[in-house]
Amino acid sequence: MKLKSRAKINLTLDVLYKREDGYHEVKMIMQEIELADNIYFRKCDQLKVNCLHPFVPNGSSNLVYKAVELVKRKTGVNKGISIEIEKKIPVAAGLGGGSSNAATTILGLNKLWNLGLNVKQMESIAGELGADVPFFIQGGTQLATGTGKDLTIINKAPALWVVLAKPNLGVSTKEVYQNLSIGNISNHPDTSNMLNAIRQQDKKGICTYLGNVLELVTLHRYSNVKILKNKICEMGANGALMSGSGPTVFGLCEEYEKAIQIAKGLGPLSEEVFVTKFV
Ligand SMILES: C[C@](O)(CO)[C@H](O)COP(=O)(O)OP(=O)(O)OC[C@H]1O[C@@H](n2ccc(N)nc2=O)[C@H](O)[C@@H]1O
Numbered sequence: 355m356k357l358k359s360r361a362k363i364n365l366t367l368d369v370l371y372k373r374e375d376g377y378h379e380v381k382m383i384m385q386e387i388e389l390a391d392n393i394y395f396r397k398c399d400q401l402k403v404n405c406l407h408p409f410v411p412n413g414s415s416n417l418v419y420k421a422v423e424l425v426k427r428k429t430g431v432n433k434g435i436s437i438e439i440e441k442k443i444p445v446a447a448g449l450g451g452g453s454s455n456a457a458t459t460i461l462g463l464n465k466l467w468n469l470g471l472n473v474k475q476m477e478s479i480a481g482e483l484g485a486d487v488p489f490f491i492q493g494g495t496q497l498a499t500g501t502g503k504d505l506t507i508i509n510k511a512p513a514l515w516v517v518l519a520k521p522n523l524g525v526s527t528k529e530v531y532q533n534l535s536i537g538n539i540s541n542h543p544d545t546s547n548m549l550n551a552i553r554q555q556d557k558k559g560i561c562t563y564l565g566n567v568l569e570l571v572t573l574h575r576y577s578n579v580k581i582l583k584n585k586i587c588e589m590g591a592n593g594a595l596m597s598g599s600g601p602t603v604f605g606l607c608e609e610y611e612k613a614i615q616i617a618k619g620l621g622p623l624s625e626e627v628f629v630t631k632f633v
């Protein structure tokens with residue numbers, strides 16, 4: 355069985371306070387995009403997880419391996435499976451690649467092993483693997499609160515093109531949260547106006563209300579990310595923002611031709627560039 359495992363961007367990402375459990379209380383709007391890894395499931399007596407990408411671990415430290423072990427523990431099923439991940443989503447980029455792979459694994463095993471898990475049960479298993487994982491069980495456009503695991507589906511967002519630009523560096527999500535001074539956030543994203551824009555299929559509104567407080571950390575630390583974001587704006591994107599903890603920056607465009615023009619013009623500032631769209 356082959357399944358697509360899609361990436362996400364954050365249209366808004368607000369941090370409200372640091373919780374007693376060390377995590378941060380967030381309020382964010384997550385959007386699934388077409389850029390995807392492929393995941394191949396094959397029958398096997400043992401548990402094997404393979405990925406040829408140099409920065410993705412094989413075996414037990416891969417999030418996919420952890421997802422299989424957790425599903426087995428939760429359901430009492432004791433089977434093997436061989437899973438191969440064909441990576442296309444940049445790694446440690448703020449696009450949720452590993453989280454998406456883990457969620458796709460839960461969905462895949464539910465099907466292959468006839469587990470009969472419903473969405474809520476799958477989201478609950480997903481939540482034990484990471485804050486971003488539950489979103490990918492249903493994908494689309496969702497409001498995420500709590501640590502990111504309390505999810506509400508929003509109407510389908512209107513079709514927008516996305517230019518993704520990843521500079522040549524990876525960031526640690528943990529470090530970015532650790533370095534955020536919540537008292538220094540002067541400009542919280544306007545989540546409610548973004549929700550209105552999505553509900554009204556207002557593309558200009560969506561581009562206007564983009565906001566991510568984690569830019570305060572990553573753009574400050576890596577001037578290249580800031581330069582890249584400015585360049586995407588200057589080249590005529592309708593809006594631009596860093597995704598998640600970064601360093602990937604995205605530009606939104608109403609026209610496909612504009613997205614392609616921006617992608618071609620970014621040059622050496624970014625190591626990887628993709629033109630993709632909202633799911
Ligand atoms: C930045 C985002 O990608 C935006 O979608 C997410 O908030 C992060 O989601 P994620 O990478 O799945 O997060 P996890 O793997 O659960 O946690 C990684 C690290 O990020 C920090 N973390 C994560 C989520 C959250 N609400 N508060 C946090 O402080 C914690 O230090 C944690 O050790």
Ligand SMILES: Nc1ncnc2c1ncn2[C@@H]1O[C@H](COP(=O)(O)OP(=O)(O)OP(=O)(O)O)[C@@H](O)[C@H]1O
Nearest residue numbers: 416417445446447448449450451452455486527598
């Ligand atoms: N299946 C996987 N795919 C990608 N990375 C994985 C996977 N399993 C484990 N990892 C590890 O997880 C780390 C984070 O990778 P990932 O691509 O998920 O980051 P990210 O997009 O920044 O995540 P997020 O946006 O959820 O914080 C990598 O350094 C990698 O070693």
